[in-house]
Amino acid sequence: MSYKAKFRVWRGEGGEGKLEDFTVEVNEGEVVLDIIHRLQATQTPDLAVRWNCKAGKCGSCSMEINGKPRLGCMTRMSTFSEDETITVTPMRTFPVIKDLVTDVSFNYQKAREIPSFTPPADVQPGEYRMQQIDVERSQEFRKCIECFMCNNVCHVIRDHEENKPNFAGPRFLMRIAELDMHPYDVADRKDSAQEEHGLGYCNITKCCTEVCPEHIKITDNALIPMKERVVDRKYDPLVWLGNKIFKRSTSKS
Amino acid sequence: MEIERHEYDVVVIGAGGAGLRAAIEARQQGKRTAIVCKSLFGKAHTVMAEGGAAAAMGNVNSADNWMVHFRDTMRGGKFLNNWRMAELHAKEAPDRVWELEAWGALFDRTKDGKISQRNFGGHEYPRLAHVGDRTGLELIRTLQQRVVALQQEDERLHGDPEAYIKVFQECTITRLLKDGDAIAGAFGYWRENGKLIVFDTPAVVLATGGIGKSYVVTSNSWEYTGDGHALALLAGAKLINMEFIQFHPTGMVWPPSVRGILVTESVRGDGGVLRNSEGKRFMFDYIPDVFKDKYATTEEEGDRWYTDQANNRRPPELLPRDEVARAINSEVKAGRGSPQGGVFLDVSSRLPAAEIIKRLPSMHHQFKELADVDITAEPMQVGPTCHYIMGGVEVDADTGAADVPGLFAAGEVSGGMHGSNRLGGNSLSDLLVFGRRAGAGAAAYVNGLAARPQATEEAVSAAKAEALAPLERTGENPYQVHQELQRTMNELVGIIRNAQEVTEALEAVGKLRERAQGVGAAGSRIYNPGWHLCLDLRNMLLVSECVAKAALIREESRGGHTRDDFPGMSADWRRKLLVCAASPDGSGVSVEEKVQPPMRDDLITLFDRAELKKYITEEELADFDALVKE
Ligand SMILES: Cc1cc2nc3c(=O)[nH]c(=O)nc-3n(C[C@H](O)[C@H](O)[C@H](O)COP(=O)(O)OP(=O)(O)OC[C@H]3O[C@@H](n4cnc5c(N)ncnc54)[C@H](O)[C@@H]3O)c2cc1C
Ligand code: SF4
Ligand code: SF4
Ligand code: FES
Numbered sequence: 109m110s111y112k113a114k115f116r117v118w119r120g121e122g123g124e125g126k127l128e129d130f131t132v133e134v135n136e137g138e139v140v141l142d143i144i145h146r147l148q149a150t151q152t153p154d155l156a157v158r159w160n161c162k163a164g165k166c167g168s169c170s171m172e173i174n175g176k177p178r179l180g181c182m183t184r185m186s187t188f189s190e191d192e193t194i195t196v197t198p199m200r201t202f203p204v205i206k207d208l209v210t211d212v213s214f215n216y217q218k219a220r221e222i223p224s225f226t227p228p229a230d231v232q233p234g235e236y237r238m239q240q241i242d243v244e245r246s247q248e249f250r251k252c253i254e255c256f257m258c259n260n261v262c263h264v265i266r267d268h269e270e271n272k273p274n275f276a277g278p279r280f281l282m283r284i285a286e287l288d289m290h291p292y293d294v295a296d297r298k299d300s301a302q303e304e305h306g307l308g309y310c311n312i313t314k315c316c317t318e319v320c321p322e323h324i325k326i327t328d329n330a331l332i333p334m335k336e337r338v339v340d341r342k343y344d345p346l347v348w349l350g351n352k353i354f355k356r357s358t359s360k361s
Numbered sequence: 362m363e364i365e366r367h368e369y370d371v372v373v374i375g376a377g378g379a380g381l382r383a384a385i386e387a388r389q390q391g392k393r394t395a396i397v398c399k400s401l402f403g404k405a406h407t408v409m410a411e412g413g414a415a416a417a418m419g420n421v422n423s424a425d426n427w428m429v430h431f432r433d434t435m436r437g438g439k440f441l442n443n444w445r446m447a448e449l450h451a452k453e454a455p456d457r458v459w460e461l462e463a464w465g466a467l468f469d470r471t472k473d474g475k476i477s478q479r480n481f482g483g484h485e486y487p488r489l490a491h492v493g494d495r496t497g498l499e500l501i502r503t504l505q506q507r508v509v510a511l512q513q514e515d516e517r518l519h520g521d522p523e524a525y526i527k528v529f530q531e532c533t534i535t536r537l538l539k540d541g542d543a544i545a546g547a548f549g550y551w552r553e554n555g556k557l558i559v560f561d562t563p564a565v566v567l568a569t570g571g572i573g574k575s576y577v578v579t580s581n582s583w584e585y586t587g588d589g590h591a592l593a594l595l596a597g598a599k600l601i602n603m604e605f606i607q608f609h610p611t612g613m614v615w616p617p618s619v620r621g622i623l624v625t626e627s628v629r630g631d632g633g634v635l636r637n638s639e640g641k642r643f644m645f646d647y648i649p650d651v652f653k654d655k656y657a658t659t660e661e662e663g664d665r666w667y668t669d670q671a672n673n674r675r676p677p678e679l680l681p682r683d684e685v686a687r688a689i690n691s692e693v694k695a696g697r698g699s700p701q702g703g704v705f706l707d708v709s710s711r712l713p714a715a716e717i718i719k720r721l722p723s724m725h726h727q728f729k730e731l732a733d734v735d736i737t738a739e740p741m742q743v744g745p746t747c748h749y750i751m752g753g754v755e756v757d758a759d760t761g762a763a764d765v766p767g768l769f770a771a772g773e774v775s776g777g778m779h780g781s782n783r784l785g786g787n788s789l790s791d792l793l794v795f796g797r798r799a800g801a802g803a804a805a806y807v808n809g810l811a812a813r814p815q816a817t818e819e820a821v822s823a824a825k826a827e828a829l830a831p832l833e834r835t836g837e838n839p840y841q842v843h844q845e846l847q848r849t850m851n852e853l854v855g856i857i858r859n860a861q862e863v864t865e866a867l868e869a870v871g872k873l874r875e876r877a878q879g880v881g882a883a884g885s886r887i888y889n890p891g892w893h894l895c896l897d898l899r900n901m902l903l904v905s906e907c908v909a910k911a912a913l914i915r916e917e918s919r920g921g922h923t924r925d926d927f928p929g930m931s932a933d934w935r936r937k938l939l940v941c942a943a944s945p946d947g948s949g950v951s952v953e954e955k956v957q958p959p960m961r962d963d964l965i966t967l968f969d970r971a972e973l974k975k976y977i978t979e980e981e982l983a984d985f986d987a988l989v990k991e
Contacts, residue, residue: 135617159582160408162619225465254403
């Protein structure tokens, strides 16, 4: 069952690097991350790659496999033919530290720019009452494992360094939507989504949704509804207010 | 070369549930706090936890309360637990879960809008707060977002988000520094560029998690190299209960590259059953005497329990993990295993497909993606996997303080709370309860200090020399030594042990230790995993030695320690803890026996005499009788 596969892996550090060719053993049931680990153990002990869970739960092993953003631990070798050369490169939107490891601090910076969950001052821990149906929308977004592949693929910043300061990326625009749809969040998030976090840059190409390993419908369920709310709000603030009051009262009952 | 230096009041090593909760507490008490972790912020092992966090909120069954939870925890740990920890844990877990909700967590709900709770092995009532089967993700993300919220507050107040709490990610600590007896700092390196770093701090909270990477088949990630256990030993603290390792009964067995990855216990909690190759639900044959009156004896009764818990007993698939793991082991050994060497775990014939996908989405996904198995249509194959270490740093229950001044520990790296076996769901709640307590303990310790301890320059240079040594050697590849250690521990100090094999393991570990002195790492200091592994080997070897030495001394079987040469549980051994210590250079682990203090009167009287009789000595029983008479 085992065979020798051809791998081309991007190697380099400090802004320089190139693709290097390897021939490496592959066994039944293995995933791309296993092969990278085999390279480490047998040919290139200092090959850098991030990983933790090896089960698609932590979002550490994001890379580009044949040009597509993928989790290395969830990409089975059986999806390639045995004579295919498999090219593995780091995520393109973030600066490379070494080999497959990129500097993803952009994402942590953006996370800190989104105002946190803001519950009403008078609700004590233990008093929260929410219906399953009211939490499900935000729960979908909280499945996010922060692999940052959606931010990596989004064309607004993929080759446009200049947009980075003004655009939170799908991951964190979705975080705004998540908080906005949280039954107990009382902060007003619509204006800032548009004006500070760059919701307007998104032209709903859905590339982010396509790469999401958690199959979160980022565009349809987070970004488009946010855009609609921003528009509603602009035309009719009362609609917004009504929504907010309605939402709170159902959650209490 | 310059060493980067930072000064903090409290340094928390580890950014899992325990570390983050500790750091939040220290910061909330006004301490300048650093969080140091080996992987990215938000990726710690806690993220992988699936089933839930146990807390007796009584949302699903109002008969639940802290006393029932306490009893279950003690039973699960076969009465070896530090009862004060078990008590605090049971009492405080609900508040810790509710607090998460106030920080933005969204747990699954009951019909009346409260936090829903699910069944798990060893818990008498539905008790696990959960979000589908990704509870750990919710927990870590909520704590991460709480840290961010505090940083936003600090930015408003002080103009600097990192003024009071800062995360040093992808940074590994290799030594704790001392001033005389007391903690004075921590030494480490940045994984990203290999530069060295020193934290000057009077208080360190260890929250580094477990040791599973010393085993081949494990549900644990590369981070689990026992660093905190080793750092504590080398700093003069003690480890207890190191012989108790939890082998989770259900890890994936196929394909080989995912062997060991966890299949959550929720599969069984939600109705999944275990069968052997003959199609038999074999767990009915493995109900031990101590649990006979608590578990169903027929399939019919077990099945009825899912809908009517008041009038039926629970199915034996939900026995504590050590029991189920041993049963699976025996079935496979007896030749009744599945084709790939496990047994069958079936939920497909028990629940409608849609319900399975709703309740167990990540299991459905994991099997589909990694094993080509559709769990809504066919059974899974599962077998035991090294999952959790009950042993760890000996701490004071109330403050998390180790017996080195300034050193604290919480979470999986600490020992005592779970006794000889941890119940599912009791770890996530443990992280929150004792993470908070250790953070508060560290803050109080710092408040009480007259002067800040100062690390000596010699200690810093020694730590530096130790860290850089592998880069200067062109020795053996560290991966080979690591693989051999994993095989040794798996085969000789695994789920079933005996004196001869453990002795063999100790010899092998000794030899590997010599080889580890010579391992070298090619390449630069920039993100060099070979170099990192060379340094991790010291920790794994030290911890493995503790596990093996304690396993050899404890001549009984209890929880996560099964000796086929001493198959019975001994009431005399129950009173004794094995305490490991080491010299500062890590040579020579010594193990001593220590007597556990007897349970407080109001706690022991929560149990029936008939139950206690199964665990405690005649002498203890006489004391109990006298107490009840009073
Ligand atoms: C697959 C799986 C499922 C589980 N499911 C459940 C469940 O449903 N319920 C439950 O209660 N428990 C569960 N557990 C157990 C539970 O998840 C862990 O015991 C718990 O998360 C450990 O948390 P922690 O905070 O102690 O450490 P971790 O979350 O492991 O964090 C350790 C931290 O320490 C850091 N660290 C380690 N060494 C160093 C060093 N030298 N320098 C700097 N940083 C360091 C790491 O980078 C990491 O940030 C599960 C475990 C696994 C593996
Ligand atoms: S849908 Fe919007 S956010 Fe997503 S990739 Fe396209 S432009 Fe970017
Ligand atoms: S939304 Fe999906 S693609 Fe984006 S970071 Fe989260 S998990 Fe990754
Ligand atoms: S290693 Fe965790 S998602 Fe791949």
